Amino acid sequence: MTSHSNSIENQLLRRTFLKRSTLSVGTVALSSLLAPALLDPSRAAANNTTSLGLEPALGSTPHFPARVKRVIFLSMSGGPSQFETFDSKPKLDEMHGKPMPASVTSGQPIAQLQGQELYCQKSLYKFNRYGESGQQISELFPHIGGVADDICIIKSMHTDQINHDPANTVMNTGTSISGRPSMGSWLLYGLGSESADLPGFVVLTSKGGRNPQPIATRQWHSGFLPGRYQGVEFYSTGDPVHFVRNPAGVSRNNQRQLVDAIGQLNKLEQQQRFDPEIETRINQYEMAFRMQASVPELMDITDEPQHVLDMYGTEGADGSFAYNCLLARRLAERGVRFIQLYHRGWDHHNDLTTFMPICAELTDKPTAALIQDLKQRDMLKDTLIVWTGEFGRTPMAQSNKGNSAGRDHHMRSFSLFMCGGGIRGGQTYGATDDLGYHAVENPVHVNDLHATMLHQLGIDHKKLTYFYQGRKFRLTDVAGEVLHDVLV
Numbered sequence: 001m002t003s004h005s006n007s008i009e010n011q012l013l014r015r016t017f018l019k020r021s022t023l024s025v026g027t028v029a030l031s032s033l034l035a036p037a038l039l040d041p042s043r044a045a046a047n048n049t050t051s052l053g054l055e056p057a058l059g060s061t062p063h064f065p066a067r068v069k070r071v072i073f074l075s076m077s078g079g080p081s082q083f084e085t086f087d088s089k090p091k092l093d094e095m096h097g098k099p100m101p102a103s104v105t106s107g108q109p110i111a112q113l114q115g116q117e118l119y120c121q122k123s124l125y126k127f128n129r130y131g132e133s134g135q136q137i138s139e140l141f142p143h144i145g146g147v148a149d150d151i152c153i154i155k156s157m158h159t160d161q162i163n164h165d166p167a168n169t170v171m172n173t174g175t176s177i178s179g180r181p182s183m184g185s186w187l188l189y190g191l192g193s194e195s196a197d198l199p200g201f202v203v204l205t206s207k208g209g210r211n212p213q214p215i216a217t218r219q220w221h222s223g224f225l226p227g228r229y230q231g232v233e234f235y236s237t238g239d240p241v242h243f244v245r246n247p248a249g250v251s252r253n254n255q256r257q258l259v260d261a262i263g264q265l266n267k268l269e270q271q272q273r274f275d276p277e278i279e280t281r282i283n284q285y286e287m288a289f290r291m292q293a294s295v296p297e298l299m300d301i302t303d304e305p306q307h308v309l310d311m312y313g314t315e316g317a318d319g320s321f322a323y324n325c326l327l328a329r330r331l332a333e334r335g336v337r338f339i340q341l342y343h344r345g346w347d348h349h350n351d352l353t354t355f356m357p358i359c360a361e362l363t364d365k366p367t368a369a370l371i372q373d374l375k376q377r378d379m380l381k382d383t384l385i386v387w388t389g390e391f392g393r394t395p396m397a398q399s400n401k402g403n404s405a406g407r408d409h410h411m412r413s414f415s416l417f418m419c420g421g422g423i424r425g426g427q428t429y430g431a432t433d434d435l436g437y438h439a440v441e442n443p444v445h446v447n448d449l450h451a452t453m454l455h456q457l458g459i460d461h462k463k464l465t466y467f468y469q470g471r472k473f474r475l476t477d478v479a480g481e482v483l484h485d486v487l488v
Contacts, residue, residue: 062457158443447481
């Protein structure tokens with residue numbers, strides 16, 4: 001009986017030893033998958049990446065030499081009016097108050113003006129020429145005018161959707177079908193992240209203006225890609241991330257022990273069934289622990305000189321677009337691959353003369369400061385900046401004419417600008433018709449914007465794919481052309 005008992009005990013001990021040995025080997029193998037540079041420091045040096053950065057999923061990317069390392073995407077949520085920003089239309093001024101020609105609008109999708117009499121609405125602000133290039137920019141944006149020679153204004157954008165949420169979905173995912181991966185997630189999937197202790201895809205929001213539109217978190221979701229490629233929202237007031245600080249009585253060492261214990265349990269589960277989401281869970285617990293140290297340091301801007309704070313127009317932690325722009329530069333310095341800033345407040349169906357100046361004042365100076373700051377730090381050359389709404393506004397008036405006039409949603413044309421590495425600054429690309437209704441010269445779809453963005457990062461947009469539900473998907477779906485004419 002004793003001999004039999006000892007035999008069972010020995011078998012259990014042998015099983016325990018083998019399981020633990022296997023766990024050790026499995027842990028090393030898993031670590032090599034999550035961060036190969038941990039096992040090969042020379043690889044980290046060769047790739048100029050940190051040892052704990054998120055590795056790219058595709059070993060063959062970039063497909064060709066990249067012009068930029070990162071993207072800062074400035075989303076003006078609500079749809080800024082191109083007629084009060086970047087698209088001056090003398091003919092529209094001349095037609096002010098007159099009926100919009102039916103030949104222009106017949107059969108076209110219209111949002112809230114559907115079935116109403118349509119009258120031309122001139123720009124409520126004058127345009128000035130800025131820089132040596134003489135770019136035409138609204139008087140509401142003198143600071144962006146000050147960097148006119150660095151930006152490329154595209155006047156011929158168009159999209160597929162006429163309402164906010166689906167149009168934001170198109171801008172973020174390349175399609176109006178919900179559930180697809182966001183552009184930031186595609187970038188992480190293709191290129192990985194250079195940041196060791198911050199997410200590779202960070203989102204910041206601010207508001208100010210008329211009717212701040214809600215932004216669904218699925219706009220920065222990873223969709224059918226593994227969850228580790230999802231964007232992470234930071235808050236610019238209070239704690240930047242929920243639960244980033246330890247509870248009272250919990251030390252960093254206690255937290256380390258907890259994370260290690262949970263990691264071991266997850267790795268045991270990973271031995272039983274290989275699941276990408278378990279990898280994500282392991283990675284994200286570790287990232288969360290590192291963020292408890294890195295995020296407070298990121299948000300502490302006491303090391304910023306006063307002249308830099310003045311340039312952006314913030315004293316910090318005020319929830320403003322200005323503070324978020326400063327954080328965007330700090331995130332870029334720390335290797336974050338995709339940084340997206342939303343400013344909510346551009347839904348100007350009425351009272352343009354009240355709300356447009358508010359939005360302009362909140363965003364004009366910080367946007368220009370971000371460009372100038374990156375340029376001074378020699379970072380603009382490898383950073384791509386995009387400033388855009390999800391769509392534009394109509395050349396027809398909504399609400400009453402005069403000071404209370406507004407503009408409806410418009411998908412057939414809108415304006416944006418690009419700036420940074422490899423973008424030809426000081427140029428205007430594309431054009432709309434005389435009344436600003438249709439994009440008629442070099443029309444640019446959102447898929448073309450995405451294709452160009454990926455191209456600047458060294459990615460062939462047709463080759464960055466993910467097999468799902470029986471076919472290969474990509475950010476640009478089945479369309480998209482690189483805008484070579486806007487590139488240096």
